[in-house]
Structure formats: C-alpha cells, structure tokens
Amino acid sequence: MSNTDTEDSTPGRLRIDKWLWYARFFKTRSLAAKLCNDGGVRLSGAVVTKAHAAVKPGDVLTFAQGRHIRVVKVVALGSRRGPAPEAQTLYEDLAPPVPEERLQDPYRAPGAGRPTKRDRRAIDALQSETD
Structure with a gap:
C-alpha cells in the first residue's frame, strides 16, 4: 500500500506542514507547505526546504x-x-508575539497624522516667505 496523507511512515513523527496545520498556525495545509518549500521554516535551527x-x-x-x-x-x-484549545496543547510558545502597539514607529508622535487644512495653510505661508 502506498504512503498517503492519513498514514505516516515513521512512528512518533509527523510531516511539518501537517503539524503546522493541526496546530492552527496556518488556515490551510497548502499555505503551510508553501512556507516550508520556500525555506521559511527552521527546524531546530536548520532550514526546512521540503514540506x-x-x-x-x-x-x-x-x-x-x-x-x-x-x-x-x-x-x-x-x-x-x-x-483552538486542543491545538494549543500541541506546542509551547517560546517567544510570544509582540503586541501591535509596540510595533508602531517609535519616532512618530501620537496623533501626528496628516496636517489639517489650517496646518497646510501655515506650511504654505512659511514656504512662500522663504522663496
């Protein structure tokens, strides 16, 4: 009988793409396989190039x-x-994700978005004075 997706040839081991899908890191198994095939996964420090x-x-x-x-x-x-609760028992997170608020640009002041119409007029006035 040929080796199919439902049976694994080595006991105590599982395909990496299948495990990533079981653990709910990826929505589809093909997305997990693509990341593995592209070399985007490291297994104990070694780059994985096969799903x-x-x-x-x-x-x-x-x-x-x-x-x-x-x-x-x-x-x-x-x-x-x-x-999801069952999937979380499959792994231990060694580096939890950083919250989104810490990923923002540290040099940008809060609320410093696009200039208002008043600010824009002030900028134009300053530029016309220097010309």
Whole structure:
C-alpha cells in the first residue's frame, strides 16, 4: 500500500506542514507547505526546504506568521485539526508575539497624522516667505 496523507511512515513523527496545520498556525495545509518549500521554516535551527520534513516532540520551530516571528516547541503531534484549545496543547510558545502597539514607529508622535487644512495653510505661508 502506498504512503498517503492519513498514514505516516515513521512512528512518533509527523510531516511539518501537517503539524503546522493541526496546530492552527496556518488556515490551510497548502499555505503551510508553501512556507516550508520556500525555506521559511527552521527546524531546530536548520532550514526546512521540503514540506515532508518530519517533526517530533521536543523539536523547536521558527517561522514567520504575518508580522511576527514565531518560535514554538513541539509538545505533541496530534491526530487531527481540532478546535483552538486542543491545538494549543500541541506546542509551547517560546517567544510570544509582540503586541501591535509596540510595533508602531517609535519616532512618530501620537496623533501626528496628516496636517489639517489650517496646518497646510501655515506650511504654505512659511514656504512662500522663504522663496
């Protein structure tokens, strides 16, 4: 019998794309596979270039997810893509994502967006004085 998605050839191991999908880091398994094939995942420090790379409990995965770099330790393999509380038992988050408010540009003052019409007129007046 050929090796299919439902059976794994090595006991105690699971395909990395399947595990990332089970753990709900990616919405589809094909997105997880694409990231793996593009070399966007590190497995215990080594770059993964194939989605069929095997993970086992104790491995550390590093990958980008949106604007965050995720570092997770594989705790369990799982057998299905279940609800979020079940998926969270599959890993230990070693570097939790940074809150959005800390990702903002530190040099920009709060509320310093586009100039108002009044500000724009003042800027134009200053520029015309220097000309």
